[in-house]
Amino acid sequence: MKIHIQYYALMREQANCSHELIDTTATTGRELYRELSNRHPFTLDVSQLRIALNGAFAELDAPLTEGVEVVFIPPVAGG
């Protein structure tokens, strides 16, 4: 299944890109994060970030569908 991914903040930096298109067998955001963690040096625990599917916040265990856009949003503190 092909999906579009967008990263923000710390995760963009760790993935070294803001967008990518990947082919995955992951069925949920939680599984996807685990899979991506093998490719990118992510340091956040999955409980500390939020995901959005097609422009709306979603639970980590919500199902992924073909062509979905997944946005990973870590919290940001600076000011």
Next chain:
Amino acid sequence: MRHFRFSNDAIDAASETQATHNPAAGGFASFEGWVRNLNEGRTVARLNYEAFEALAVIEGEKIIAEAIKRFGILTAHCVHRVGELAIGDIAVWVGASAPHRAEAFAACRYIIDEVKHRVPIWKKEFYTDGDSGWVNCERCAQPTSASDHSHQSHGHSHPHPHAAHPTHHPEPTAEAVVPAANYSRQIVLKDIGEAGQRKIRSARVLLVGAGGLGVPAALYLAGAGVGVLGVIDPDVIDASNLHRQPIYTQGTLGQSKALVLKQHLNQLNSEVDVRAYVARADFKQLHELASGYDMVLDCSDNFTTRFVVNDVAKALGIPAVVASVYQYEGQIQVLTPSGACLRCLWPEATRDGLVGNCQEAGVLGPVPGVLGALQALEAIKLVVGMRSPLTSHLALIDLLSFETRRLKISKHPDCDATHSAPARGDQPILEVLSLDDAIAQSLVVIDLRNPDERHAHPLTVAHRALGSAEILANPSLLDAAAGAVLVCAKGVRSRALAQELTGRGVKNVYSLKGGLG
């Protein structure tokens, strides 16, 4: 011995120092406030201090107890003069002794700042021209140049932070006539108009943080003519701040951000009643302070304060505009009493140190400039009653690509019942003060630093190198029975991780305070 007292007689610094001696002390720091011969261009001949002693002693003792607890020092005391003083006399003396110098310095600074801010002491100055006048804290505390900063006379003060505005400053009143010309460019907007301007004029907005976000937010709100603008920030200006806080200058390094910002805002718009508070925003203090305001802007740089602002806004039923930045991007959200709050978005208590702040991750100066200006914009919309598209939404703004997103946040079903209580989920932090202490307690040393940091300052004691993510994914890597001490460069990451793990029920996890350097 009492920790805080008043003296009618000259302060003898040597005997005060003697009284602070402690065999366990490895460091001692003291501060003396002296009577200066000049204040605001007038030559001072002598002055007189008066205090509401019964109340002042209670508050003074409280401040020192806070310093002892907060910084882990051995002891501290403070003596303040009352009565008539001559030029050069010691007006106030503070001393703190601690195992190490850092805590002694920090505690000493904390005590004098808090005493100036909270203890009810008044000063009457007698000028060489025969005139005299009561002077309040901020006018005296505001150094006029970097060179006289270290010799500034020690002036006081207010019985209550709410009173923190100069007595000579014009009070805004309902009758005050706003010169239309000042605000004509915004009054001409049909959503503002004269009615909107009157709402702006009667608005009271509190900014938490006078840094990268707070500076632009404050400038635009003062320019717009907000009636009362409060600014709370405990920090002094550092050279590394200037690129993103450009109203501060090389000449104001080391001075209080809140006070320098206030001075600037007074020059920008004398009609605005600007109130500066040199303090850190903990729940109790902010709750008390914010009860005098209609709205709070969170312009802080850490999660602890962001959640305090959220909880206070929820508890008081007032809106808050929250923003934060990371490198080239920012997040902004408007909290309203009936909408989703910060804890609805980040239900797991997010810890400082797990994601980078400006110091660790870097930031380009204009980025907080943009986000801070947006906070002022949203605040004005709320004040005049325009719809804010950021209510119960998070806006993600990437200033590298100019991509923006607005995501709806669902209000948690228990939000109103549970999201306003203070300090939820913050477990007590277990810290050790030195590696020697950790080894004496047979703790396993876990080095969280990256390879570069490890190379720069190699550890000479037995240890294991593990990443934060590795440990979070598998806390059983730490042998809970033996106990572990987490170490990093500054003590921030290790503290955050120890807090997170303790919160998850992992036992015997400690953090090395201050890190390895």
